[in-house]
Amino acid sequence: MLTQTAIQRRPYETFSHPVANDARTAPPARRPAADVQSLPVCFARNAEIFAEGEPAGSVYKVVSGTVRVYKVMADGRRQISAFCLPGDVFGLEAGELHRFSAEAVVASKVATLKLGRLFAGGARGDCPSRELWQVAVGTLVRTQEHLLLLGRKNALERVAAFVIEMASRTRHGDAIDLPMPRHDIADYLGLTLETVSRMFAELKDLGVVRLASARHVEVLDPGSLRRIAA
Amino acid sequence: MLTQTAIQRRPYETFSHPVANDARTAPPARRPAADVQSLPVCFARNAEIFAEGEPAGSVYKVVSGTVRVYKVMADGRRQISAFCLPGDVFGLEAGELHRFSAEAVVASKVATLKLGRLFAGGARGDCPSRELWQVAVGTLVRTQEHLLLLGRKNALERVAAFVIEMASRTRHGDAIDLPMPRHDIADYLGLTLETVSRMFAELKDLGVVRLASARHVEVLDPGSLRRIAA
DNA sequence: CGGGATATTGACTCTTATCAATGCCCGTGG
DNA sequence: CCACGGGCATTGATAAGAGTCAATATCCCG
Numbered sequence: 001m002l003t004q005t006a007i008q009r010r011p012y013e014t015f016s017h018p019v020a021n022d023a024r025t026a027p028p029a030r031r032p033a034a035d036v037q038s039l040p041v042c043f044a045r046n047a048e049i050f051a052e053g054e055p056a057g058s059v060y061k062v063v064s065g066t067v068r069v070y071k072v073m074a075d076g077r078r079q080i081s082a083f084c085l086p087g088d089v090f091g092l093e094a095g096e097l098h099r100f101s102a103e104a105v106v107a108s109k110v111a112t113l114k115l116g117r118l119f120a121g122g123a124r125g126d127c128p129s130r131e132l133w134q135v136a137v138g139t140l141v142r143t144q145e146h147l148l149l150l151g152r153k154n155a156l157e158r159v160a161a162f163v164i165e166m167a168s169r170t171r172h173g174d175a176i177d178l179p180m181p182r183h184d185i186a187d188y189l190g191l192t193l194e195t196v197s198r199m200f201a202e203l204k205d206l207g208v209v210r211l212a213s214a215r216h217v218e219v220l221d222p223g224s225l226r227r228i229a230a
Numbered sequence: 231m232l233t234q235t236a237i238q239r240r241p242y243e244t245f246s247h248p249v250a251n252d253a254r255t256a257p258p259a260r261r262p263a264a265d266v267q268s269l270p271v272c273f274a275r276n277a278e279i280f281a282e283g284e285p286a287g288s289v290y291k292v293v294s295g296t297v298r299v300y301k302v303m304a305d306g307r308r309q310i311s312a313f314c315l316p317g318d319v320f321g322l323e324a325g326e327l328h329r330f331s332a333e334a335v336v337a338s339k340v341a342t343l344k345l346g347r348l349f350a351g352g353a354r355g356d357c358p359s360r361e362l363w364q365v366a367v368g369t370l371v372r373t374q375e376h377l378l379l380l381g382r383k384n385a386l387e388r389v390a391a392f393v394i395e396m397a398s399r400t401r402h403g404d405a406i407d408l409p410m411p412r413h414d415i416a417d418y419l420g421l422t423l424e425t426v427s428r429m430f431a432e433l434k435d436l437g438v439v440r441l442a443s444a445r446h447v448e449v450l451d452p453g454s455l456r457r458i459a460a
Numbered sequence: 461c462g463g464g465a466t467a468t469t470g471a472c473t474c475t476t477a478t479c480a481a482t483g484c485c486c487g488t489g490g
Numbered sequence: 491c492c493a494c495g496g497g498c499a500t501t502g503a504t505a506a507g508a509g510t511c512a513a514t515a516t517c518c519c520g
Contacts, residue, residue: 059365066409070417080418082372083410085399089365106409118362127357132348135289135319136366142312143373150380151420155476169315179296180313180335182499187300188310190381192477197500213485214499385508411466422509427468443517444467 040111043104049091051101056093058112062086065108069100071148073230079151081144089113094137099144150190153230158189159199160229163209167219174219175212182214203228270341273334279321281331286323288342292316295338299330301378303460309381311374319343324367329374380420383460388419389429390459393439397449404449405442412444433458 040063043049049060052071060067067084069091081100084090090102104110128136149161162185166176178185182193189196200217203209208225210218219225270293273279279290279297290297297314299321311330314320320332334340358366379391392415396406408415412423419426430447433439438455440448449455 068414078417080414092365118359127360128363129348130357133358135322140370147376147380150377184298184310187308195476425508
C-alpha cells in the first residue's frame with residue numbers, strides 16, 4: 001500500500017531555538033528569525049528555521065549554507081520541494097501560515113525580511129496588481145501541493161486525491177462530471193491511463209465511488225476517500 | 231530506459247486558429263486571443279490556446295469549459311501541470327515566452343487579459359514590490375520544472391537532472407560539493423536513498439561523472455549528462 | 461584509532477508500465 | 491431505427507523499474 005519510502009527515523013537534534021552566533025553584533029536573542037529584520041542569523045546543521053503550521057510573516061534569504069524546504073505526510077513520507085543556496089529566498093506563503101517546513105542542511109546563515117516592507121505602499125515603477133499577485137501565489141500553492149502528490153503518493157492515493165480535487169472544484173452535490181479523458185488524468189497524475197482506470201475500478205470495488213460512466217463519478221464515502229488520498 | 235508512458239498519437243484536429251463564435255459581437259478575428267483584450271473567445275475541443283515557446287504577454291481566464299496546461303518532453307512524454315476550470319487564470323509567465331502549452335479539454339470560452347494592465351502603474355492599496363514578485367515567480371518556475379521531473383522522469387534521468395541543477399547553481403568549474411546526504415536527495419527527487427546511490431553508481435559506470443566521495447561529484451561528460459537528463 | 465552516521469551493494473518483492481485484446485458508448489449514416 | 495465505426499475505457503498477462511530489507515563498506519570527527 002505505502003509504496004514510497006517513509007522516513008525511518010528523524011532523531012535530529014532539533015534545535016528549535018537556533019542561536020545567533022555572529023558574536024560581534026548579536027545579542028543572545030531567542031527566536032531571532034521571527035523578530036529581527038535583515039540581520040543574518042546562524043542555524044546549525046539540521047536546525048529548524050520554521051515549521052509547517054507556524055504563522056508566516058517574513059521571507060528568508062540564504063546568506064551561506066543550504067536550506068531544505070519540505071513537507072511531511074502523516075505517515076512520515078517527506079517531499080523536499082527545494083534546496084535553497086546562497087542568494088535564494090524561501091518561506092513565502094500565500095496565507096497566514098507556513099505550508100512547508102525549512103531546515104538548515106548544513107550550518108547556514110539566513111537573513112530575515114519582514115513581509116510588510118516588501119509590499120510597496122505606493123508604487124515605484126510598476127508592480128503587479130493585487131489580483132495578479134493572487135493568481136501567481138495561488139498557482140504556486142497548487143503546484144507545490146501537486147509536487148507532494150507526484151513525488152510521494154502511490155497510484156491509488158493519486159487518483160483519490162484527484163477525485164477530491166475535482167469534487168471540491170466542480171460542486172454539484174457529490175456527483176462529478178469529468179471533462180477530460182483518462183489519458184489526460186494520467187498525464188496530470190504521472191501515471192498511465194491503464195493504471196488510472198484500474199485505480200478507479202479499485203475505488204469502485206472499495207465502495208468509495210460509483211461510476212455511472214467513465215466520466216461520471218459519484219462519491220459515496222467521502223471519509224474513506226479522504227483517508228485513502230492521505 | 232523510458233519508463234513512463236509516452237503519448238502514442240496526437241492526431242488532434244489542431245485548430246491553431248480558433249474562431250470566435252459569440253456571433254452577436256465578435257468580428258471574424260484571426261488569432262483573437264493574442265490581440266483582443268478581455269473579450270471571451272471560444273476554443274473548440276482540443277484547440278490550442280497557446281504553445282510552449284510562443285511569446286507571452288497576456289494571461290487567460292477560463293469563462294466556461296476546461297483547459298489543460300502542460301509540457302511535453304522531446305520523446306513525447308507529457309506532464310499536465312494543471313486543469314483550469316471556470317474562474318481559473320492561466321498563462322502567467324516569468325519571462326517573455328510561454329514555458330507551457332495550453333489547450334481546451336472541451337469546447338471552452340476564455341477571456342484574455344493583457345499583462346500591462348495588471349501591473350499597477352500607481353498603487354491602489356499595497357501591492358508587492360518588484361523583488362517580491364521576482365521571488366514568487368522564480369519559485370513558481372522552479373516548482374513547475376520540478377513537476378515534470380517528478381511526474382515523468384525515471385530514476386537515472388532524475389539524478390542526472392539533479393547533478394546538472396546543482397552544477398549550474400554552485401559553479402566551481404565542474405566539481406560539485408553536495409551539501410546534503412543521499413536521503414535528502416532522494417526526498418527531493420521522489421526516490422529512495424538506495425536508488426539514488428545506484429543511479430550515481432550508474433552515472434559513474436557510464437563515465438559521465440566521477441565520485442571522489444559521496445558528496446564530491448565531478449562532471450566528466452556534460453553532454454551525455456544533459457542527454458540522459460532528457 | 462575507534463565508532464557512529466552515511467553510503468554502497470546485493471537479493472528479492474511489489475507496484476506500475478507495457479503490450480494486447482476486448483468492450484462500451486455515442487454519433488452517423490444507411 | 492438499427493448497424494457500423496471510431497474513439498475511449500476496461501481488463502488481462504507479463505515485464506521492468508524502483509522499493510524493501512539486510513549486510514557490509516566508507517567516511518568523518520572526536
